[in-house]
Amino acid sequence: MTAVVENEKNMPPGPPDKPDDGVFVTLRETPRAVKALLFGGFISRLAAFIQIYLVLFLTDRGFSATQAGLALGVYGAGAVVGSFVGGSLSDRLGARTVTLISMGGSAALIVSILYAPTYTLLLAAVFMVSTVGQFYRPAAQTMLTELTPRHRVVMITAMYRLGLNLGMTAAPLIGAALLSVSYNALFWGEAAAALIFGVTVMFALPRRGAHAAYVAKQQEAVAEKAEEATQGRSGYLAVFADWRYSVYLLAMLLTSIVYCQYTATLPLDISAAGISLWWYGAAVSLNGFIVITCELAMTKVVQKWPIRLTALLGLGLVSVGYAIYAISPLPIWFMIGTLVWTLSEIIGGPTTFAYPALAGPERLRGRYIGAMQSVFGLGTAIGPVIGTLVWFQVGRSVWLWAALVSAIATVAGLIGMRDPHKAEESRPATASAT
Known part of the structure; x- marks a missing residue:
C-alpha cells in the first residue's frame, strides 16, 4: 500500500x-x-x-x-x-x-x-x-x-x-x-x-518503473523493437534515420556556431573599432539580465504558439541580430543587435531545447536528447575558432556571413521541427498488434 x-x-x-x-x-x-x-x-x-x-x-x-x-x-x-x-x-x-x-x-x-x-x-x-x-x-x-x-x-x-x-x-x-x-x-x-x-x-527521484508511464513504455518498446527488426536500425542509427530530426539537428549545429560568436568575434570587432570594451561587457550583461528576468514570463505566452512560429522567431531573430552588427561599428548597433538576438533566445530557447524530448519515440528519448545536446555542444566548441578565422579574413563582413548561416539554420528548423502531437499520431500504432 x-x-x-x-x-x-x-x-x-x-x-x-x-x-x-x-x-x-x-x-x-x-x-x-x-x-x-x-x-x-x-x-x-x-x-x-x-x-x-x-x-x-x-x-x-x-x-x-x-x-x-x-x-x-x-x-x-x-x-x-x-x-x-x-x-x-x-x-x-x-x-x-x-x-x-x-x-x-x-x-x-x-x-x-x-x-x-x-x-x-x-x-x-x-x-x-x-x-x-x-x-x-x-x-x-x-x-x-x-x-x-x-x-x-x-x-x-x-x-x-x-x-x-x-x-x-x-x-x-x-x-x-x-x-x-x-x-x-x-x-x-x-x-x-x-x-x-x-x-x-x-x-x-523514483526508481525506474516507479512512475505510471513505465508499463506503457515497456509495451511501446516491444512494438518498436519488432519494427527495428524489419528496418535494421537501432540506437542512434534510428535517431538519424528520422530525416526531419536530422534536419533539426543541422539547424541546432548551425545556430550554435553562430550564436557563440558574441563570446569570440564580438570582442575582437569592438576592440578593432576602437570602442571601449566596456560596451562589450554591457552587451553581455544585457543578454544575461534579460534572459534571467524575462524568459519565464515570455515562455508563459510562447508555449501556446504553433511550434513553427516559435522556431521562425527563435532562430530567425539570431540572423537579424547579427545582421544589425554589420550596419556600423557603433555602440548603439552593438546594443540593438544584442537585444534582438537575446529576444530570439527567450522566445525560442525553451521550446527548441524541450523539442527533442517530445519529437521521437519514448524508447529513444534519451538518444534524441543526447544527439541534440552533442551537436549543440560541438557547435559551441568549434564556433569561436571558425568565427575568429573568418573575421581575420573578411573583417566586419563576418556578421553578414553569420546572418546568412543563421538564416539557413532557420529554414532547416522550419523543415525539421513539427508538432510533436501530430508526429506521434503519424507513427504506426504497432503496439496494439502485440
Whole structure:
C-alpha cells in the first residue's frame, strides 16, 4: 500500500479542464522529483568551476599556455562525447541510475585532476570529468519530460534553463572566493556539489518503473523493437534515420556556431573599432539580465504558439541580430543587435531545447536528447575558432556571413521541427498488434 501511495506522489498531475500554465502554478504542481532536478541543475552549474579556471590552474602548475589550451579543448570534446553516451545510457539504464553514475563518478574524477602525476594522465582525467559529468544532462531532460504533463514541458524546460543560467552567473564569483583559499578548495568544492546533486537524486527521484508511464513504455518498446527488426536500425542509427530530426539537428549545429560568436568575434570587432570594451561587457550583461528576468514570463505566452512560429522567431531573430552588427561599428548597433538576438533566445530557447524530448519515440528519448545536446555542444566548441578565422579574413563582413548561416539554420528548423502531437499520431500504432 505504501508503494502505491509513493508511486502516486511521483506521477505527473493530469491536465486540468482549463490548464493554467503560469510559472507559479506549474512549479507548485510539479512532482517532488522534478523540483529535485531543477535544484540539481542549479547546483551543478553553481559549482561549474573547472571549465572556468582550468587554464589558470594549469599555468599555475607550470604548464604552458598551449598545454592549458589543449586541456580546455579536451574538456570540450569530453562534453560532446558525454552527451551522446549519456543519451544512450539513459534509454538503457534509466534517468535516475545514469544521474547517480554521473554525479558519483564525476565527484571522484574531479578530485583526481589535483593529483594526476603527468600531463597525459591529467588530460585523461579532464576528458573523463567532462564526459562522465555530462551524462546527467540527457538523463535529467528525459526524467523532466516523463514526470511532467506535455502541456507544461516547455515551461519546466524554461525553469531548468533559468537554474542553469543563474548557476553559471554566480559560479565565477564563488569560484574566485574558493580560489582565494586554494585550488584544492576549488576542486573539492565542485566535487562536493556533485555529491549533493547525487544524494538529492537518490532520495527524490523514483526508481525506474516507479512512475505510471513505465508499463506503457515497456509495451511501446516491444512494438518498436519488432519494427527495428524489419528496418535494421537501432540506437542512434534510428535517431538519424528520422530525416526531419536530422534536419533539426543541422539547424541546432548551425545556430550554435553562430550564436557563440558574441563570446569570440564580438570582442575582437569592438576592440578593432576602437570602442571601449566596456560596451562589450554591457552587451553581455544585457543578454544575461534579460534572459534571467524575462524568459519565464515570455515562455508563459510562447508555449501556446504553433511550434513553427516559435522556431521562425527563435532562430530567425539570431540572423537579424547579427545582421544589425554589420550596419556600423557603433555602440548603439552593438546594443540593438544584442537585444534582438537575446529576444530570439527567450522566445525560442525553451521550446527548441524541450523539442527533442517530445519529437521521437519514448524508447529513444534519451538518444534524441543526447544527439541534440552533442551537436549543440560541438557547435559551441568549434564556433569561436571558425568565427575568429573568418573575421581575420573578411573583417566586419563576418556578421553578414553569420546572418546568412543563421538564416539557413532557420529554414532547416522550419523543415525539421513539427508538432510533436501530430508526429506521434503519424507513427504506426504497432503496439496494439502485440
